[in-house]
Amino acid sequence: MPPALQQIRNIGIVAHIDAGKTTVTERMLFFSKASHRLGDVDRGTTITDFDPEEQERGITIYSAAVSFQWNDITVNLIDTPGHVDFTAEVERSLRVLDGAVVVFSAREGVEAQSETVWRQADKYGVPRICLINKLDREGADFFGTVRQIASRLSAKPLVLQVPLGMGPPHVANPFRGLVDLISMQLITFSKEDNGATSTQGPIPQELLETATHWRDDLVSTLFDFSDEVAELALAEAPIPCELIRAVIREATIARRIVPVLGGSALDCIGVQPLLDAVASYLPSPADVPDVQGMSLSGKTEIAVRRPPDPNSPFCGLVFKIVADKHGDLHYVRIYSGTLKAGSRAWNPRLAKKENIAQLWHLQADRREQVLLCSAGDIIGVIGPRGSVTGDTLCDAAAPILLESICFPETVISMAIEPETSLERKKLSEVLDMMKRQDPTFRAVESEETGQTIISGMGELHLEVIRHRLEREFNLHCRVHRPRVSYKETVARQVVVEGQSNRQIAGQTLFATVRLRAEPTEDQSAVQTVQEWFPQDASSSHVAAVMVSAIGESTERGGLKGCPLWSTRFTLLESPLPDPLPSDVAIRIAAADAVDKAIFEAGTVLLEPIMKLEVSVPEAHLGDVINDLQQRRAVITNTYLRAGVTVIEAESPLSSLFGYSAAVRSVSQGRASFTMSPLKYGPASAETAESFV
Ligand code: GDP
Ligand code: MG
Numbered sequence: 001m002p003p004a005l006q007q008i009r010n011i012g013i014v015a016h017i018d019a020g021k022t023t024v025t026e027r028m029l030f031f032s033k034a035s036h037r038l039g040d041v042d043r044g045t046t047i048t049d050f051d052p053e054e055q056e057r058g059i060t061i062y063s064a065a066v067s068f069q070w071n072d073i074t075v076n077l078i079d080t081p082g083h084v085d086f087t088a089e090v091e092r093s094l095r096v097l098d099g100a101v102v103v104f105s106a107r108e109g110v111e112a113q114s115e116t117v118w119r120q121a122d123k124y125g126v127p128r129i130c131l132i133n134k135l136d137r138e139g140a141d142f143f144g145t146v147r148q149i150a151s152r153l154s155a156k157p158l159v160l161q162v163p164l165g166m167g168p169p170h171v172a173n174p175f176r177g178l179v180d181l182i183s184m185q186l187i188t189f190s191k192e193d194n195g196a197t198s199t200q201g202p203i204p205q206e207l208l209e210t211a212t213h214w215r216d217d218l219v220s221t222l223f224d225f226s227d228e229v230a231e232l233a234l235a236e237a238p239i240p241c242e243l244i245r246a247v248i249r250e251a252t253i254a255r256r257i258v259p260v261l262g263g264s265a266l267d268c269i270g271v272q273p274l275l276d277a278v279a280s281y282l283p284s285p286a287d288v289p290d291v292q293g294m295s296l297s298g299k300t301e302i303a304v305r306r307p308p309d310p311n312s313p314f315c316g317l318v319f320k321i322v323a324d325k326h327g328d329l330h331y332v333r334i335y336s337g338t339l340k341a342g343s344r345a346w347n348p349r350l351a352k353k354e355n356i357a358q359l360w361h362l363q364a365d366r367r368e369q370v371l372l373c374s375a376g377d378i379i380g381v382i383g384p385r386g387s388v389t390g391d392t393l394c395d396a397a398a399p400i401l402l403e404s405i406c407f408p409e410t411v412i413s414m415a416i417e418p419e420t421s422l423e424r425k426k427l428s429e430v431l432d433m434m435k436r437q438d439p440t441f442r443a444v445e446s447e448e449t450g451q452t453i454i455s456g457m458g459e460l461h462l463e464v465i466r467h468r469l470e471r472e473f474n475l476h477c478r479v480h481r482p483r484v485s486y487k488e489t490v491a492r493q494v495v496v497e498g499q500s501n502r503q504i505a506g507q508t509l510f511a512t513v514r515l516r517a518e519p520t521e522d523q524s525a526v527q528t529v530q531e532w533f534p535q536d537a538s539s540s541h542v543a544a545v546m547v548s549a550i551g552e553s554t555e556r557g558g559l560k561g562c563p564l565w566s567t568r569f570t571l572l573e574s575p576l577p578d579p580l581p582s583d584v585a586i587r588i589a590a591a592d593a594v595d596k597a598i599f600e601a602g603t604v605l606l607e608p609i610m611k612l613e614v615s616v617p618e619a620h621l622g623d624v625i626n627d628l629q630q631r632r633a634v635i636t637n638t639y640l641r642a643g644v645t646v647i648e649a650e651s652p653l654s655s656l657f658g659y660s661a662a663v664r665s666v667s668q669g670r671a672s673f674t675m676s677p678l679k680y681g682p683a684s685a686e687t688a689e690s691f692v
Helices: 021-031 052-057 084-096 112-123 142-155 205-222 227-234 241-253 272-281 422-437 459-471 537-554 583-601 616-629 659-668 687-690
Strands: 008-015 065-069 071-078 099-105 128-133 157-159 161-164 177-180 185-189 200-201 258-262 291-299 300-306 314-322 330-338 337-339 343-347 351-358 356-362 367-368 372-374 377-383 392-394 412-418 441-443 451-457 478-481 485-492 493-503 506-519 525-531 565-573 603-617 634-641 642-654 672-681
Touching: 008 021, 008 084, 008 112, 008 272, 021 065, 021 071, 021 099, 021 128, 021 272, 052 330, 065 272, 065 356, 071 272, 084 112, 084 300, 099 112, 099 272, 099 343, 099 451, 099 537, 112 142, 112 672, 128 272, 142 157, 142 258, 157 185, 157 205, 161 205, 161 258, 177 485, 205 227, 241 258, 241 272, 241 459, 258 272, 337 343, 343 441, 356 372, 412 422, 412 459, 412 493, 422 441, 422 451, 422 459, 451 459, 459 478, 485 506, 485 583, 493 583, 506 537, 525 537, 537 565, 603 616, 603 687, 616 659
Parallel strands: 008 071, 008 099, 099 128, 128 258, 157 258, 525 565
Antiparallel strands: 065 071, 161 177, 177 185, 185 200, 291 300, 314 330, 314 392, 330 377, 337 372, 343 351, 343 392, 356 367, 356 377, 412 451, 412 478, 441 451, 485 603, 493 506, 506 565, 603 642, 603 672, 634 642
8 A cells, every 4th residue: 555645755865075974864764664774975875875876975975765664654855965076966855855954063153065955945945944963063053054044045944943051072072962952851862772762751851041042933933834833822821733734734845944953873863853844844645735837738838737636647757767776766756647567658859668677666776566556656677778867757648747846057177088999889778778867977989089078067977987997897998187168158249140051962042141249148058039020920920940059050069179168149130032932942051150150259268167065274375375376266255164264265177186185185175075067168268278
């Protein structure tokens, strides 16, 4: 029997790297008895990081779906990586999840990557709860982190617990437990059984004032969401815990507040209350808005909604593909209807049916085959051949196209060549498979040079791919230095006219295409816009063909052969010959117009600019800043956080190669940093000149 919709939580755990996501996941599995041992990140024995590459590096690269029971709730949990090179993993998880737990380190507070993930969660409208982890660490600051959640993330934190003590065992008042502000009880966790037994008791005298203050804060925040709470509070009557929880649930799902809890995942403090909060406050698939998509009715597209009802027609989204011994395993979030093993489903992008041979419920280290699954579920499907990440699968009798997942542009590329020509075919097959699995990875073969250019989100991303080629597929490649992916835009606005005036096979192909080309502020690929809309049907068809022909012609790139970026091409009123031009003539004229525009305007070389955040202790501040300046970085902000200086800077990616080794050496290993792609900006004069 599949669980009732209300009993499902599809959630993700997201955070800055090292905040403790994997440890939190492990503890959840342990306390829900899905796992019998306590996994340890530092010893490479976790369940979700089961890829050898991950265990070696101690970071989560491939998100894994894990299901477990907590009381009467089925939690489908996706562990996501925090490293920015793997941002696509986070993006696609958020797209299919209904709620998220955001983990912060109480020592580091709100870090760069937490902000990025927070914005992604906003974009997908994902309700959240926060865990302030690592309260057992030296310098942990629970309330400071709460303030940062409000100020840096512009969120409304609702504090549900206050910690008893903070810091490691040797400090005067170490972290020992949590006061639950709803029941107003102190919860402690026994050391003997790794925190499995929790005990409730009265709030110690020393914490009474703090607890009362935050309890008042909690209750008065809820006034905005419930008259009943307000009336009871004003009458100084007791407020039932169940009422408080129900109001918090509603406000969390409406994304008006973010409940905040505390804990130490490492010491197993606060994990069960976190699981209770997931069940109490995060939405079930029935609580989120119906999924939206486009449906074809005759020749026109109409927007449609599908309720999460097992009896409505089936639709789901492929959000991850993993290669498997028995064929690719497609992770599908089912939004509506029911899917049966041994059936077929429609892929509207391919306009064909795909086989649904087997259905698997996935745990990180084992899986269970099922015959049927329905709305709200996350399931592994074996059978489809052509579907890729972001594709919709649906009932052929009720086709719908769900919005796909958008992935960021690649910023770095590297040439590789197999050592023997025998290996070339194998390499190309393996890279094809990797492209299907990872939508932020590209690979293009060049016939002329025999090289393959692979591109991705950063140095680490490409390095991991290269390791997989060697380790999993025994493919040894010569590797060239990675280089950044350059782009071009037109240098100024121009208006041009392209012609076709050819004789082919006795036929005159005559057409004229007028267009305007201009650079834009948008961080996006080429836009083609139609400004001229002729009235009669056949001329309006001609104009539409012109627009798409312009779009195709721009794919050849700029003067230096790089892809065009931040550029708009607008079709202007063009003279129409009689008889109207053929499609072939239009294509020739459009290509001519695009070539002329690029040539007349000239182009500007663009390079990826990264946002960099470096945390460094005072003693090494000068050296780190010096090094940054030599790298053409622009420092945009510096401030103090938990005793270290945080430097925010923007720098071309091309001057950041090898930065992790460099920053380690100038700071004697004491600085840490994160970077994320910010934008494409004009390359320096030297770079542009030396560009061949
Ligand atoms: P992730 O990168 O977010 O998945 O973080 P991990 O779970 O891999 O943890 C990063 C490091 O922090 C590891 O060395 C963990 O042992 C450690 N860690 C995680 N949670 C805690 C905690 O609550 N307290 C302390 N002191 N260390 C923790
Ligand atoms: Mg991890």
